[in-house]
Amino acid sequence: MRLLCSLLLASSMFAHGMEFPPLNDARRIHGELVSVDYILRKGEFRADDGTLVPFSMPPYAIMKYKGVEADLREVPLGTKMTFLMLPGSQLVTTDDGQPADAAQLKKFREFTEKRGVAGWIDKTSGNTVTLTFFSADPAAFQAAYGELIAVGKSGKLCVANEELRTWNPGVDGEGCSITEVNKVPTEYFGSSGVQVTVKVGNMLEGFRRGRVVRVFLGGWKVQDQFYGESLMGYGFGRMLNQELVENVAHDYPEQFPFRTDFSNEKLPWYQLKDDVKPPPFAEHMMFGQLVQVDAKKGSGQFLSELTGEPVNFTLIKHHTLKLLGADPQFALLPTGQRYRFHVFQDEKGAFTRISFISDDFSHAGANAITARVIAMQGDQVHVAWQLPLVKDYNGDMQRPQDIGRRILRVNDATRVWKADQQVKLADLKEGDALLFNRTAELPGKPSVCTDLWIGEETHKMVTEKLRKDQIAAKKK
Structure with missing residues (x-):
């Protein structure tokens, strides 16, 4: 099944290429959001029939929450909504049936202005770049940015990847001026209806047809994405989470003389x-x-x-x-x-x-993440994935922003450990840092935690104990 999903995802992406998919291409599945990865733009929802459905988001995809556009960070776990899916487990948008919420729209606009409006490059010629912006709501896009996207307006064009992550906008970007604005069809997922041609001083390597870019429009502060989201870590310590560093197999496939999962x-x-x-x-x-x-x-x-x-x-x-x-x-x-x-x-x-x-415990530990308890609801534990403390530009230790969330299922057989003692599920509290192991998600048998370990000292203790037991066993 995993191989099949990989095949479908790859074939779907190549089939669509530079084309936005028509609105009638998606299958509508109602369900509940159960996990999200903010950085890699993927997650899972549980359909109403109980099936767990993984998804990934192509670069033009934008979720909608409270009737307006929203980033994955802004949609709470447990939200029930309709997921619009393309073949290959691609999520293009969502629909919660709610009226447009002004506060949520404001939050998404502020989120966008800190990172730049995303789009992809349609063509290049000389020192000009033609690109189409992404949006899940063309009318709202025009209302928000129409005055800034006009001939003669300036901005900064920055190289990004298909996860919409930038490297370092101050360096991996070029000042630009808009020379042409055209309307394009909006009867497609992801199309804002706005295509622009901009003039740049220098053509960067990333300014190629099909590549994703972000544009800081006039008056917006050009800044790095936060640690963990950015593809670079200027001023910070080395990225310990290997899943967040640039995926060369995906971004530079020509370097690999064989097939990969990407x-x-x-x-x-x-x-x-x-x-x-x-x-x-x-x-x-x-x-x-x-x-x-x-x-x-x-x-x-x-x-x-x-x-x-x-x-x-x-x-x-x-x-x-x-x-x-x-x-x-x-x-x-x-x-x-x-x-x-x-x-x-x-x-x-x-x-x-x-x-x-x-196992899951080892994978999380190797990638320097822990699951922080944010809520407990019956047989569910809601957690946020957090990175370790890191030195900022000033040499101060800071906790980076969370990189994702997940709902963990527990039952009476779930063991909970703190230090060298087994404690009760009821002893869990908000803020606890967890590592866990669980059963796999199987047909008719949802994944459930077998063990939860509370606190970083406990995590170190259980690893050290197993190592000592291994050494002792080899001596016998």
Whole structure:
């Protein structure tokens, strides 16, 4: 299923290319928002029939909340709305059936002005760039920015990626002046109806047809996106979360002579070679629930997330295992919980060879994030993903803005740990920093947390304990 989704996503993006999809292309699915990734513009919602639906947002996609445009950050978890989906799990917009809310519209406009209006480049010629702006509400777009988008008006054109992230607008951008404004059709998802041609002093590498840009219109302050959202970290410490650094397999596919989960769908997958470490991005990522482990044979089975399809696998000779932040023996991996698997093809082309297995606890720890409790509602724990403290330009330690949110399900079997003690679910409180493991999402069996660990000291303690147990076991 994961491979199929990757195929559909890639084929859909290439099929649409530079074209906005027609309004009648989307399937409308009503559901409840359960997770969001602000930075990578993806998430999940649970449809009314109970199915968990993952989604990603193409660059032109904009959600609507309270009847107006909204960023993912502005839509609360648990919001019930209609999700408009294209093939390949692409979310193009949402509809909550509410009247337009002036306060929410103001919030989105302020959000946009801090980052620049997004669009994509239609063509370049000499020192001019023609681009079309993105919007989910052309009339509101015109009302907000019409006076600033006029011939003779100036701004700054900044290079961005398909997640609408900029590098450093002060450097990776060029002052521009608008030389032409044209109307374009709006019967499409993402089209603002406004196309402009701007003149720039220098043509940057990122000013190419099909590339995404942001424009700071006249009078707007040109500034970096916040730490974690920006593709650069000028003035801050090194980005510890590897999922937030620039994805070269996606943005520079020509560097890879094989297919990846992010690009080059027409090329063959990388074929493992004995005693040769596979290159970065060569693996196919799968998620699932481990159900069998045969330590002697180095083989096992997991149920693929969402579909429940069984996958029989074998570990390659030079493999890596991660459990609770430590490096366990294969026999110690608990079954009945969710893992991520780096999978490669066997001689028959099936994805059965595994180089890496990691639980959720280890993955979060490796990427320096914790889940901060923001609300508890019955059998649900609402959490926000937070980054560690980082030094700002002045050398002061600051907590970066949250990078996402998720609803975790718990039940009477969920174990909660603090220090070396098991405590009750009722002991959880807002502000607690969690790491967790959970079951995989399977048909008819929603994911539920198996264990929650409270506090960074607890996280360190449980990892150290497993490492010591491993050392002791090897000495016997």
